[in-house]
Amino acid sequence: MSAKDASKTAIEPTLDEAIKNRHSTRKFLPTPIQQDLLITALQFAQLSPSNSNIQPWHLTVVSGQRLIKLKAALNAAATKTNPNIPPLPDTFSHFRTELGYQVYGVGMGIAREDRESRREAVLRNYEFFGAPVVGILCMDKRLGAVDAMGVGMYLQTLLLELTKVGLETCVEVSVAGYPEVLRSELGIGDELDILCGVAIGLEDGEFRANELRIARQPIEKNVVFLEK
Ligand SMILES: Cc1cc2nc3c(=O)[nH]c(=O)nc-3n(C[C@H](O)[C@H](O)[C@H](O)COP(=O)(O)O)c2cc1C
DSSP states (O other), X not given: OOSSOTTSOOOOOOHHHHHHHOOBOSOBOSOOOOHHHHHHHHHHHTTOOOGGGOOOEEEEEEEHHHHHHHHHHHHHHHHHSOOOOOOOOGGGHHHHHHHHIIIIIIITOOOTTOHHHHHHHHHGGGGGGGOSEEEEEEEETTOOHHHHHHHHHHHHHHHHHXXXXXXXXXXXXXXXXXXXXXXXXXXXXXXXXEEEEEEEEXXXXXXXXXXXXXXXXXXXXXXXXXXX
16 A cells, blocks of 8 residues: 555555655655555565575664654764765766756756755755655675675665555665764664665655655766677
8 A cells, every 4th residue: 555645545666666656755754654565665675686585684663752853863973073975986977967956956846056955955964854764775894895795785675665555755865975973873883884874754745855856877977798
Protein backbone atom coordinates (compact mmCIF):
# COMPACT_ATOMS: atom_id res chain seq x y z
CA MET A 1 0.00 0.00 0.00
CA SER A 2 1.21 3.49 -0.79
CA ALA A 3 2.16 5.83 2.05
CA LYS A 4 0.62 8.72 0.12
CA ASP A 5 -2.82 7.25 0.05
CA ALA A 6 -3.41 4.35 2.38
CA SER A 7 -7.17 4.47 1.78
CA LYS A 8 -7.10 3.62 -1.94
CA THR A 9 -5.68 0.55 -3.58
CA ALA A 10 -2.43 1.88 -4.96
CA ILE A 11 -1.08 0.77 -8.31
CA GLU A 12 2.52 -0.19 -7.73
CA PRO A 13 5.01 1.45 -10.05
CA THR A 14 7.06 -0.77 -12.31
CA LEU A 15 10.79 -1.07 -11.66
CA ASP A 16 11.46 1.42 -14.47
CA GLU A 17 8.99 3.87 -12.94
CA ALA A 18 10.49 3.52 -9.46
CA ILE A 19 13.98 4.16 -10.87
CA LYS A 20 12.73 7.24 -12.73
CA ASN A 21 10.59 8.54 -9.85
CA ARG A 22 13.31 8.31 -7.21
CA HIS A 23 14.92 11.64 -6.64
CA SER A 24 16.49 13.53 -3.77
CA THR A 25 13.93 15.27 -1.58
CA ARG A 26 15.14 18.31 0.34
CA LYS A 27 12.02 19.19 2.27
CA PHE A 28 9.85 16.59 4.01
CA LEU A 29 6.51 16.80 5.77
CA PRO A 30 6.66 16.05 9.53
CA THR A 31 4.03 13.29 9.04
CA PRO A 32 5.26 10.03 10.60
CA ILE A 33 5.74 7.16 8.19
CA GLN A 34 4.10 3.75 8.49
CA GLN A 35 6.55 1.45 10.24
CA ASP A 36 5.36 -1.59 8.24
CA LEU A 37 6.30 0.12 4.96
CA LEU A 38 9.79 0.77 6.27
CA ILE A 39 10.19 -2.79 7.55
CA THR A 40 9.07 -4.25 4.21
CA ALA A 41 11.54 -2.03 2.32
CA LEU A 42 14.31 -3.09 4.71
CA GLN A 43 13.43 -6.75 4.14
CA PHE A 44 13.74 -6.30 0.36
CA ALA A 45 17.01 -4.37 0.72
CA GLN A 46 18.33 -7.26 2.79
CA LEU A 47 18.15 -9.38 -0.40
CA SER A 48 20.91 -7.28 -2.02
CA PRO A 49 23.97 -9.09 -3.34
CA SER A 50 27.38 -8.81 -1.67
CA ASN A 51 30.87 -10.28 -1.87
CA SER A 52 30.71 -13.81 -0.36
CA ASN A 53 27.25 -12.84 0.90
CA ILE A 54 28.84 -11.00 3.83
CA GLN A 55 25.96 -8.45 3.87
CA PRO A 56 28.31 -5.64 4.89
CA TRP A 57 25.66 -2.97 5.53
CA HIS A 58 24.80 -1.73 8.99
CA LEU A 59 21.92 0.71 9.35
CA THR A 60 20.91 2.63 12.46
CA VAL A 61 17.31 3.86 12.11
CA VAL A 62 16.50 6.96 14.13
CA SER A 63 13.18 8.72 14.77
CA GLY A 64 11.17 10.41 17.54
CA GLN A 65 12.93 12.07 20.47
CA ARG A 66 16.23 10.48 19.55
CA LEU A 67 16.11 12.16 16.13
CA ILE A 68 15.26 15.54 17.66
CA LYS A 69 18.31 15.21 19.91
CA LEU A 70 20.52 14.07 17.03
CA LYS A 71 19.47 17.02 14.86
CA ALA A 72 20.27 19.47 17.67
CA ALA A 73 23.72 17.94 18.19
CA LEU A 74 24.51 17.93 14.46
CA ASN A 75 23.29 21.47 14.07
CA ALA A 76 25.44 22.65 16.96
CA ALA A 77 28.49 21.01 15.39
CA ALA A 78 27.72 22.28 11.88
CA THR A 79 27.34 25.89 13.02
CA LYS A 80 30.77 25.69 14.68
CA THR A 81 33.02 23.67 12.35
CA ASN A 82 33.12 22.49 8.75
CA PRO A 83 32.24 18.84 8.08
CA ASN A 84 35.12 16.44 7.57
CA ILE A 85 34.36 15.36 4.02
CA PRO A 86 37.20 14.60 1.58
CA PRO A 87 37.27 17.16 -1.27
CA LEU A 88 36.39 16.06 -4.80
CA PRO A 89 39.22 15.75 -7.29
CA ASP A 90 39.30 18.83 -9.59
CA THR A 91 38.05 16.87 -12.60
CA PHE A 92 34.76 16.18 -10.82
CA SER A 93 34.19 19.54 -9.15
CA HIS A 94 32.18 21.00 -12.05
CA PHE A 95 29.43 18.46 -11.25
CA ARG A 96 29.13 19.87 -7.74
CA THR A 97 29.06 23.44 -9.06
CA GLU A 98 26.28 22.57 -11.52
CA LEU A 99 24.31 20.67 -8.85
CA GLY A 100 24.67 23.61 -6.44
CA TYR A 101 23.29 25.93 -9.12
CA GLN A 102 20.35 23.59 -9.74
CA VAL A 103 19.48 22.93 -6.08
CA TYR A 104 20.17 26.28 -4.46
CA GLY A 105 19.76 28.59 -7.47
CA VAL A 106 16.95 27.10 -9.56
CA GLY A 107 15.27 25.01 -6.86
CA MET A 108 15.50 27.32 -3.86
CA GLY A 109 15.87 30.68 -5.63
CA ILE A 110 19.04 31.61 -3.71
CA ALA A 111 21.40 33.94 -5.58
CA ARG A 112 25.01 32.75 -5.87
CA GLU A 113 26.34 35.74 -3.94
CA ASP A 114 23.80 35.37 -1.11
CA ARG A 115 26.16 33.41 1.11
CA GLU A 116 24.06 33.64 4.25
CA SER A 117 20.95 32.10 2.63
CA ARG A 118 23.06 29.40 1.05
CA ARG A 119 24.69 28.62 4.39
CA GLU A 120 21.25 28.32 6.01
CA ALA A 121 20.07 26.05 3.20
CA VAL A 122 23.16 23.84 3.57
CA LEU A 123 22.54 23.62 7.33
CA ARG A 124 19.17 21.99 6.52
CA ASN A 125 21.22 18.88 5.72
CA TYR A 126 21.79 18.52 9.45
CA GLU A 127 18.05 18.61 10.13
CA PHE A 128 17.69 15.85 7.54
CA PHE A 129 15.47 18.27 5.62
CA GLY A 130 12.72 17.72 8.18
CA ALA A 131 12.42 13.95 7.59
CA PRO A 132 10.65 12.02 10.37
CA VAL A 133 12.92 8.98 9.99
CA VAL A 134 16.60 8.75 9.14
CA GLY A 135 19.04 5.94 8.63
CA ILE A 136 22.77 6.11 9.28
CA LEU A 137 24.54 3.68 6.97
CA CYS A 138 27.79 2.12 8.12
CA MET A 139 30.22 -0.62 7.16
CA ASP A 140 32.86 -2.55 9.11
CA LYS A 141 36.10 -0.53 9.04
CA ARG A 142 38.16 -3.52 7.96
CA LEU A 143 36.27 -3.86 4.66
CA GLY A 144 37.13 -2.07 1.44
CA ALA A 145 35.86 -0.83 -1.92
CA VAL A 146 34.45 -4.18 -3.05
CA ASP A 147 32.28 -4.37 0.06
CA ALA A 148 31.27 -0.72 -0.22
CA MET A 149 29.73 -1.80 -3.55
CA GLY A 150 27.55 -4.23 -1.60
CA VAL A 151 26.48 -1.44 0.75
CA GLY A 152 25.68 0.73 -2.29
CA MET A 153 23.51 -2.00 -3.76
CA TYR A 154 21.70 -2.28 -0.43
CA LEU A 155 21.13 1.47 -0.36
CA GLN A 156 19.78 1.65 -3.91
CA THR A 157 17.44 -1.28 -3.28
CA LEU A 158 16.20 0.42 -0.13
CA LEU A 159 15.63 3.71 -1.97
CA LEU A 160 13.70 2.02 -4.77
CA GLU A 161 11.55 0.01 -2.38
CA LEU A 162 10.70 3.16 -0.45
CA THR A 163 9.97 5.01 -3.70
CA LYS A 164 7.66 2.18 -4.72
CA VAL A 165 5.41 2.80 -1.71
CA GLY A 166 5.38 6.58 -2.11
CA LEU A 167 8.08 7.46 0.40
CA GLU A 168 10.77 9.94 -0.59
CA THR A 169 14.43 9.94 0.36
CA CYS A 170 17.66 11.89 0.36
CA VAL A 171 21.04 10.24 0.74
CA GLU A 172 23.33 12.53 2.72
CA VAL A 173 27.10 12.25 2.92
CA SER A 174 27.05 15.64 4.65
CA VAL A 175 26.04 14.15 7.99
CA ALA A 176 28.93 11.67 7.86
CA GLY A 177 31.14 14.76 8.10
CA TYR A 178 30.49 14.78 11.85
CA PRO A 179 31.22 11.15 12.78
CA GLU A 180 31.97 11.95 16.42
CA VAL A 181 28.46 13.41 16.85
CA LEU A 182 26.80 10.38 15.25
CA ARG A 183 28.91 8.02 17.36
CA SER A 184 28.16 9.71 20.66
CA GLU A 185 24.46 10.33 19.95
CA LEU A 186 23.69 6.91 18.47
CA GLY A 187 26.26 4.65 20.10
CA ILE A 188 27.91 3.74 16.77
CA GLY A 189 31.14 1.94 17.61
CA ASP A 190 34.63 2.63 16.29
CA GLU A 191 34.59 -0.70 14.45
CA LEU A 192 32.17 0.85 11.92
CA ASP A 193 32.89 3.44 9.24
CA ILE A 194 30.01 5.88 8.87
CA LEU A 195 29.27 6.19 5.14
CA CYS A 196 26.18 8.37 4.86
CA GLY A 197 22.76 9.20 6.17
CA VAL A 198 19.44 8.67 4.44
CA ALA A 199 16.44 10.87 5.16
CA ILE A 200 13.06 9.17 4.68
CA GLY A 201 9.54 10.57 4.67
CA LEU A 202 6.73 12.14 2.71
CA GLU A 203 7.68 14.98 0.40
CA ASP A 204 6.54 18.57 0.84
CA GLY A 205 4.89 19.07 -2.53
CA GLU A 206 4.97 22.86 -2.16
CA PHE A 207 8.78 23.06 -2.13
CA ARG A 208 10.10 23.84 -5.60
CA ALA A 209 13.49 22.17 -5.16
CA ASN A 210 11.65 18.86 -4.71
CA GLU A 211 10.47 19.13 -8.31
CA LEU A 212 14.02 19.11 -9.65
CA ARG A 213 15.02 16.15 -11.75
CA ILE A 214 18.79 16.27 -12.05
CA ALA A 215 20.00 15.27 -15.53
CA ARG A 216 22.58 12.57 -16.21
CA GLN A 217 25.30 12.36 -18.84
CA PRO A 218 24.75 10.15 -21.89
CA ILE A 219 25.93 6.58 -21.27
CA GLU A 220 28.91 7.08 -23.63
CA LYS A 221 30.53 9.25 -20.93
CA ASN A 222 30.59 6.31 -18.51
CA VAL A 223 30.67 3.21 -20.68
CA VAL A 224 33.09 1.99 -23.34
CA PHE A 225 32.10 -0.67 -25.82
CA LEU A 226 35.02 -2.74 -27.08
CA GLU A 227 34.58 -5.17 -29.92
CA LYS A 228 37.97 -5.73 -31.52
C1 LIG B 1 26.47 8.92 -1.57
C2 LIG B 1 25.57 10.14 -1.77
C3 LIG B 1 25.73 11.23 -0.95
C4 LIG B 1 24.88 12.36 -1.08
N1 LIG B 1 24.99 13.39 -0.20
C5 LIG B 1 24.12 14.43 -0.26
C6 LIG B 1 24.13 15.44 0.73
O1 LIG B 1 24.91 15.42 1.68
N2 LIG B 1 23.21 16.43 0.64
C7 LIG B 1 22.30 16.49 -0.38
O2 LIG B 1 21.50 17.43 -0.42
N3 LIG B 1 22.26 15.53 -1.35
C8 LIG B 1 23.13 14.50 -1.30
N4 LIG B 1 23.08 13.47 -2.22
C9 LIG B 1 22.10 13.53 -3.31
C10 LIG B 1 22.77 13.81 -4.65
O3 LIG B 1 23.08 15.18 -4.75
C11 LIG B 1 21.82 13.36 -5.76
O4 LIG B 1 21.63 11.98 -5.69
C12 LIG B 1 22.31 13.71 -7.17
O5 LIG B 1 22.48 15.08 -7.32
C13 LIG B 1 21.31 13.21 -8.23
O6 LIG B 1 20.03 13.76 -7.99
P1 LIG B 1 18.77 12.85 -7.69
O7 LIG B 1 19.08 11.99 -6.48
O8 LIG B 1 17.66 13.81 -7.40
O9 LIG B 1 18.53 12.00 -8.89
C14 LIG B 1 23.90 12.36 -2.10
C15 LIG B 1 23.74 11.23 -2.92
C16 LIG B 1 24.56 10.13 -2.73
C17 LIG B 1 24.33 8.90 -3.60
